[in-house]
Amino acid sequence: MSITGQNSSSKKTESDKQQNISCLVVLRERSGRLGNRMFMFASAMGLALTHSCRLYIDQPIINELLSWFQLNLPKNITINKEHYTNLSRFIQQKKNLCTYFPELMKPYAIKYLELRGFWQAHGHFVKFKNEIRKQFTFKPTIAKRIASFFKTYICQQINCTSNYLAKNVTQVQLKLDLRDSPYTWIGIHIRRGDYLRGRRVSSIKFIIDAMDYFIDKYGNKSLFVITSDDKSYCARTFLNRTNVLITPSSFSPADDLATLAVCEHTIVTVGTFGWWGAFLSGGEAICDVKSSQNPTAIDNNCARQAFFPEWFSYLNKTS
Structure with missing residues (x-):
């Protein structure tokens, strides 16, 4: 399975997965340089792990990060583009530069959320710093x-x-x-x-x-x-x-x-x-x-x- 989980085993399995996606964090924006991209990825992953959400990251972002790092996202957390597309009408965007939002860390704070902007606030992912460091292991x-x-x-x-x-x-x-x-x-x-x-x-x-x-x-x-x-x-x-x-x-x-x-x-x-x-x-x-x-x-x-x-x-x- 690819890192974004794009291969499927059966239509029934994929349908079941879609029905179970009650919480989703999305990252599609590619802005800034390497440090900014890392903040955006880390914040998306951190929020997904905090709330046991599924995670959709656009494949061009994954491909770019894979040119530097040995990304190895858990397969049970990612979804593919088809599932994202089916849910896209429900997704709300939140733009952020470097503000920490403590309300986003509370239980059930996220339903379907897309991150826009740089998200340069460590509080959204620092709880999972070891997991983030592992993702950012260099090739x-x-x-x-x-x-x-x-x-x-x-x-x-x-x-x-x-x-x-x-x-x-x-x-x-x-x-x-x-x-x-x-x-x-x-x-x-x-x-x-x-x-x-x-x-x-x-x-x-x-x-x-x-x-x-x-x-x-x-x-x-x-x-x-x-x-x-x-x-x-x-x-x-x-x-x-x-x-x-x-x-x-x-x-x-x-x-x-x-x-x-x-x-x-x-x-x-x-x-x-x-x-x-x-x-x-x-x-x-x-x-x-x-x-x-x-x-x-x-x-x-x-x-x-x-x-x-x-x-x-x-x-x-x-x-």
Whole structure:
């Protein structure tokens, strides 16, 4: 059976399934970049699991996520397009940017609901964080690329056997191997790009202060791995520091996110990409929460407690 459950065993079975779909969560919108897509998927899955609903996700969304992740949705939760179409006239849409709706978490709060917008509020899925992390396990080809990046650096510092370099590892095994290395790995995502046009970017001071925080805590074996949409800027700014690595320009956004995911801790600047790096890493996360001088609508409408989980910490307390 496909991940969206599109194959059927018999007409009777499918008819019975349709009659039993008393609660449905739908995701058809494809907006934004990788981090936004992940929020939308996670919120849809989280709400479906919360209410024991069935889940319909458009196949193009599934196909896109499968190019990065080893999605493995439970077959008893998904429905196919035919069932969705039969129920579509009953479905109500709810648009959301980053507001947490506690009323949606109450029993029987959902009947037939389609998510529209980014849904950047962790409360709709954080109860199922382990299940979400499992869905966002990266494909072996991605794990292989980032493993080569980490191993090459480690072997430049210590003697490695040829078997160590040649050995293929999974994302899970690579994370364990990095824990066993002499270093504490801290991932950093530096968002610039479109954020330089009318949005805010984190200051160098915040990033340096966050690095110093981890150095004070873990010592001079702290290594910082920078991912960014502006790696030439990062090279100019940080490469004089011997404890900084920057991922190759050949890395895709998924490669960069996987790099953050296997690090032990994370420094989160702005945007959703670094947020997901910290969420998938599962370690300590230091966030930049200072507002911009000219905040945009999205800055104003996103409550800190809705966007950041409680285990994310802040160096700068001001707003």
